[in-house]
Every structure is written in structure tokens, then in C-alpha cells.
Amino acid sequence: MPHGLPRKIRIAFIVQMVMASLAILVAFYVVAILFKFGFIQATLRDEASHYWQLYQASPAQPPPNNFALRGYLVEAGYSNLSLPAGLRMLEPGFHDLADDGQLVWVDRRDAGTLYLVYLREQATRVALWFAVLPAMLALFAIYGATWLTYKASKRMVSPVAWLARLVSRWDPRHPDIGALAPDRLPADMEGEARQLARALHVLGGRVEAQLERERNFTRDASHELRTPLTVIRVASDMALEEPELSQRMVRSLQRIQRSGRDMEAVIDAFLILARESDIEPQSDWFQVCEVVLEEADSARTLLGDKPVVLEVHCNAKPQLYAPPRVLHVVIGNLLRNACSYTDRGTVEVTVDADSVTVRDTGIGMAPDALARAFEPFYRAAPERPMGTGLGLSIVRRLCERFGWMVELESTLDTGTVARVRFAAQPGGAAK
Structure with missing residues (x-):
């Protein structure tokens, strides 16, 4: 210090x-x-x-x-x-x-x-x-x-200084809460300093218990959610092998498979967000265009009979070093929002060397709604039945986790432009 x-x-x-x-x-x-x-x-x-x-x-x-x-x-x-x-x-x-x-x-x-x-x-x-x-x-x-006053002041603040040095040396993942136990405090620590140490000891214990519960929940939830998803995927694969399936049944089973993959990607993204920021997730080099094209195919099913055309333009073929499923979640959320809030016109996805841009001709957002777009559970059009208001919040958190930048531009009754930039960002590299 x-x-x-x-x-x-x-x-x-x-x-x-x-x-x-x-x-x-x-x-x-x-x-x-x-x-x-x-x-x-x-x-x-x-x-x-x-x-x-x-x-x-x-x-x-x-x-x-x-x-x-x-x-x-x-x-x-x-x-x-x-x-x-x-x-x-x-x-x-x-x-x-x-x-x-x-x-x-x-x-x-x-x-x-x-x-x-x-x-x-x-x-x-x-x-x-x-x-x-x-x-x-x-x-x-x-x-x-002055010397006597300084010595007296130093004696009075020494317990606080000792407490500050101790807390500053803590490992955030494994803080030494026991060092603040009443029986381990210095003998000259009295009054407000001892009360502060006692309060930190109690608070640290509660935080440690809460973190342990969250770790256990994340681990258990991940395991329990993956098990039924695996069953769904295997069962749909076996059903698709039946020779006498109608086209309608094949499309339904394929939608089930895509939804299962989407759910697995969301689980992976949540696990990444739940981990400590200094723990690097498993990453690989992958083609951004492949992820965008796959998510575009899934998003077309959301359009149904609406007079909306979804187009993908790969002006470049960048590679990204990150968990591929994270980009699936980011692009998937942006595309679902664009398809859900566009009733006619186009949804256009453009892949450049350092970014992915999703542009739609939907209902757009007013300036006050745009300012709150990334808030959890906020919905610009609550009268529409689709969505929970968490999509953009998850997108921002994932982008911040990997050093990407997400930008949002929108004009009411005109459309929205969402852009994810990769270049020159710590934690993720594009090439």
C-alpha cells in the first residue's frame, strides 16, 4: 500500500x-x-x-x-x-x-x-x-x-493499516477469511477497527458461502440440463433414420435438433459467464461465416409466412479464436430479435473482416428505449408475445467477457442496426 x-x-x-x-x-x-x-x-x-x-x-x-x-x-x-x-x-x-x-x-x-x-x-x-x-x-x-503526535496517530491507525494490507493480499477466489477471526486479530486492535474486522469476517463468510452455492448450482444445473438434451438429440437422430417419415415430420425433428443445439450453446455461454474472468474457456479457431450461415438458417423458421427476406453477405471470411458456441448465442440472439420485430422488408446480415452487422427494417426503437435496450428484462415492445428481455443483456455480457464490442443503432418505425466488432479487442482475436 x-x-x-x-x-x-x-x-x-x-x-x-x-x-x-x-x-x-x-x-x-x-x-x-x-x-x-x-x-x-x-x-x-x-x-x-x-x-x-x-x-x-x-x-x-x-x-x-x-x-x-x-x-x-x-x-x-x-x-x-x-x-x-x-x-x-x-x-x-x-x-x-x-x-x-x-x-x-x-x-x-x-x-x-x-x-x-x-x-x-x-x-x-x-x-x-x-x-x-x-x-x-x-x-x-x-x-x-509533532513527533509525539505522529507516533500516537501511527499507533491509532496501525490496526486499520494492518487490516487493509491483509485484505489487499486476499485471493478473490479463495480469501483467507479465517485471518479475521476474533482470536487471530492483533492485541492492540480495539474499538472501531475490531468492529470493522468482525464485520468483514462475517461478510466474507457469507460471500464465500454464496459463491460455493453458486458453483454447486452451476455444476449441477449444467449436468442436469445436458442429460435431457442428450436424450432429445439421440432420440431425434434415431427418428430421422426412419425411412417412411413425412416431410413435415422431418422438418419438425430438424427443428428439435436445432433447438437442442441452441440450448447446449446457451448452457455453455452461461457457464462461461459464471466462471471467474481469469479462467480462460476452451477456445478454437473457427469461421465466422459458418456460424452466421447456420444461425441464419435457424432464424428463417421464425419468419413463418411474414413477407420478410433474410439475406447473408460474407464480404470477408474472418476466423475467430473463441468458444464457437458463444458466437452462436450472440448472433442467434441478434437474429431472433431482428426477425421477431420485423413484419415486412428485409433482415440483412453482413460479415466483414472485423465485424458482423445485423440490419433490419423492423419497428425500430425510440431514443429512450434504445438507451435501455441492454438492461435485463427490458422490452421495447412489451405487447409482442415473443422474448423475455434477456437476449441483448446476454449478448453484451458475452461480448464484454471476450473483449468484443456490441453497438446498437435504431430509428423508430425505420429499423435497427446491431453490430459486433472483433478487431483489436483483448480476449478475442480475429484474422
Whole structure:
């Protein structure tokens, strides 16, 4: 789980620490500027005011001179040549002499001009103690709090992460439901995580039981349906061997045989749909035109006496690698729909290199009916007795199973065009 919940939490805390660090660094820079142009300037101004008060009491009072501060006084009427060269041209006010490493306050009064020089080295040291050190302590405090919060959050989400990893490794066909049994859960899994694991355990058991019932039903139904179909096929074969059968009886027996083959194809298709998608069914190369012609012969019996002509045009002879009976079911359903809903005109089947197209001149469908045509049990003309509404749904599911594409176009009172494309589709190849 490269993008799981623990990773997202870790990223969130890292972003939080980075943002906090940037905020503190910006705050430190602002504090340093304010310290230099605020605190130091105010200190020098106050120091100058204090000196002038002392000077009024005793003009012999010398300027301040200590470890961090140097003072120079140029009395009125005297030359400033006694000053250091860097101070002689300064006007009254605050000056930052970066080259000399000095912060200077010039205060001019009637009695003279006072120069107070604060060494930048001392200012930096004071700033370190009053600005940088508190900022660093605050930064370390934020890092520590973030780390502790991250560890606590990680402990809280670790049961959910463990559960997600376990479920993601399950084989969909044989999930390890027993791993979620209450006695096999981690000891630190409590609260909502344990409830979720318990619910998944119950749900997994129900799903597994349901899948087993479906497998058993599919296997048993396939066996039970094939047995009577085999009897019907053998009995019809034996009946057709009778020499004195009428043409009407021969046609009836042949229809019984075709219906039996159709039923076997439907059973095979249902079994394919019931299997897991990664289990490949037994496939062979076969001629698409042969399947279309055979299904067209079966569909002609549905037309009866209707003035409808069913035509087949094989413009190409593609071969398809798939279970042949699947295409029988697909084409058979499309042809039965076309014959059932066409009262006059033509039903035309065209086989091209990459597709089979069934075009009719039937009743067609309105746009809302066309949008629902592939829904199970939906019928565009429910007043007609034929059909259950499952044919097109089965066609779409089979085409999706083998990577084919089924398309439907229809105009009300004009006709319908159904097309199955094979080319460049995964799971089935045409050549």
C-alpha cells in the first residue's frame, strides 16, 4: 500500500513541520530586524536622554563608555576632528554602519552633539539570547510535539493499516477469511477497527458461502440440463433414420435438433459467464461465416409466412479464436430479435473482416428505449408475445467477457442496426 493511510499521515506531519519551521524562520528574521531597528535604537535614545540629564547637572560628566557602548561628545563651538573618521559626517538620528560593525545614534543639542556607538557584535550576542535562542527552543518544542503526535496517530491507525494490507493480499477466489477471526486479530486492535474486522469476517463468510452455492448450482444445473438434451438429440437422430417419415415430420425433428443445439450453446455461454474472468474457456479457431450461415438458417423458421427476406453477405471470411458456441448465442440472439420485430422488408446480415452487422427494417426503437435496450428484462415492445428481455443483456455480457464490442443503432418505425466488432479487442482475436 504505497499510498496508504500511514504514508499520508507521515506526509501530513512532515509538511506540518516544514511549514512550522518556515514560519519560525520568518518570525526570527522579523524579530532580528525589529531588534536592530527597534530595541537597540530605543536603548540608544534612552541612553542619550539619560546622559543629557546628567550633563545638565554636571557638564564635566563624561560620555558613556563601557563594554558594549562607546560615547563621544563634541561640545558646541568645538571641532569634531577628535571623532573617529567614520562618525564625522553623520547627521542626527540612527545609523547602521555595516562596514565598521557599528550601530550609531547621533543626538544634537544646544550644548553639543553626542555620538553613541553600539558594537554590532554585542547587538548580535544580545539578539542571540533574546531572539534566536527562544526561536530555536520553540522550534524544537514544535518538532517534539509533532513527533509525539505522529507516533500516537501511527499507533491509532496501525490496526486499520494492518487490516487493509491483509485484505489487499486476499485471493478473490479463495480469501483467507479465517485471518479475521476474533482470536487471530492483533492485541492492540480495539474499538472501531475490531468492529470493522468482525464485520468483514462475517461478510466474507457469507460471500464465500454464496459463491460455493453458486458453483454447486452451476455444476449441477449444467449436468442436469445436458442429460435431457442428450436424450432429445439421440432420440431425434434415431427418428430421422426412419425411412417412411413425412416431410413435415422431418422438418419438425430438424427443428428439435436445432433447438437442442441452441440450448447446449446457451448452457455453455452461461457457464462461461459464471466462471471467474481469469479462467480462460476452451477456445478454437473457427469461421465466422459458418456460424452466421447456420444461425441464419435457424432464424428463417421464425419468419413463418411474414413477407420478410433474410439475406447473408460474407464480404470477408474472418476466423475467430473463441468458444464457437458463444458466437452462436450472440448472433442467434441478434437474429431472433431482428426477425421477431420485423413484419415486412428485409433482415440483412453482413460479415466483414472485423465485424458482423445485423440490419433490419423492423419497428425500430425510440431514443429512450434504445438507451435501455441492454438492461435485463427490458422490452421495447412489451405487447409482442415473443422474448423475455434477456437476449441483448446476454449478448453484451458475452461480448464484454471476450473483449468484443456490441453497438446498437435504431430509428423508430425505420429499423435497427446491431453490430459486433472483433478487431483489436483483448480476449478475442480475429484474422
